[in-house]
């Protein structure tokens with residue numbers, strides 16, 4: 001057992017953080033205010049090899065492991081959680097899924113431009129009436145010659161308004177319920193109607209979130225991902241990895257909250273001494289530190305186990321471990337940011353203080369990739385099954 005990151009992971013963490021600090025740090029507030037990431041960022045991240053961290057090199061990726069993906073998202077999130085979220089949707093939800101379930105032609109066609117950052121990826125599962133109950137989706141895909149006509153609405157889709165390639169789940173045989181769902185690779189520009197509406201969010205601003213309307217949108221049959229009516233297994237193949245990678249994104253926000261709080265606790269003087277000298281403030285700092293360290297260790301373990309499961313090892317433990325890692329990280333991060341807000345007192349309420357942005361950003365860590373409640377349900381189910 002080794003609690004240290006490898007040299008390669010450490011180097012990755014340092015270079016991602018260094019880039020984020022230099023290039024994104026100065027515009028992070030602007031990104032939040034304008035709810036827009038700069039257009040140049042995707043190509044730049046592609047050049048740096050961070051748009052397809054886990055995709056094998058033969059398809060244009062960096063060929064690293066899931067721990068590397070966690071580390072990358074964690075470091076991005078310390079400076080700009082919105083960029084980290086969009087990268088998560090791109091690399092994990094879209095690229096990893098495409099690699100895992102795609103045939104050779106699909107991999108060759110889609111992965112290289114996605115890894116270069118020429119196209120942004122997304123995954124569209126959630127619908128207005130189907131969130132946690134993912135297999136309750138209503139979107140239809142009707143066969144029409146060599147095409148499928150997609151009709152329905154997807155909502156809350158990260159990168160959905162700007163994506164060049166998207167994995168979309170639809171019912172091909174609704175009467176079969178969960179067994180009648182198929183995943184499709186969808187691009188803009190096909191025949192039929194596709195409209196994307198930008199949704200205005202309280203946090204994670206800059207990461208584009210969209211409502212997508214499809215009406216008889218014509219998708220070629222060769223764009224079926226992972227087989228007809230195999231949508232649930234495509235979905236399940238990625239859920240653990242999604243949760244593990246999401247842990248890095250969530251945890252980066254807690255780390256930033258602790259960094260800001262330590263600085264402020266040393267600088268802010270009340271009653272003639274820095275507030276960091278008061279034990280009630282110290283307790284909050286300690287609470288943040290203990291939570292972050294615990295969640296990070298669980299992330300390391302879950303990422304390592306996810307890698308093993310991905311390579312064909314024992315798969316069952318990863319379900320509850322991945323859910324546990326994200327559950328803990330989500331709770332710890334929300335609490336850490338609440339502590340940071342309290343430590344910053346009234347200043348935290350001012351828009352130009354970064355803890356304000358963190359407070360709006362962090363809550364998503366308990367909602368996306370399965371809510372905290374759903375994570376608990378998964379863990380309980382696995383525990384009772386054993």
Ligand SMILES: Cc1cc2nc3c(=O)[nH]c(=O)nc-3n(C[C@H](O)[C@H](O)[C@H](O)COP(=O)(O)OP(=O)(O)OC[C@H]3O[C@@H](n4cnc5c(N)ncnc54)[C@H](O)[C@@H]3O)c2cc1C
Nearest residue numbers: 123124125126131132156157158367368369370371373374
């Ligand atoms: C910013 C943002 C980005 C997102 N990005 C994507 C994306 O890229 N792609 C995508 O497909 N989706 C995306 N989502 C959707 C996200 O995955 C869903 O919001 C999430 O799964 C919860 O679904 P819901 O919002 O419909 O909540 P609901 O499922 O309606 O849940 C409402 C409440 O009920 C609780 N609940 C539900 N079922 C149970 C149960 N069985 N037992 C106990 N409690 C329960 C939930 O925990 C929650 O507290 C995104 C969401 C947001 C906000």
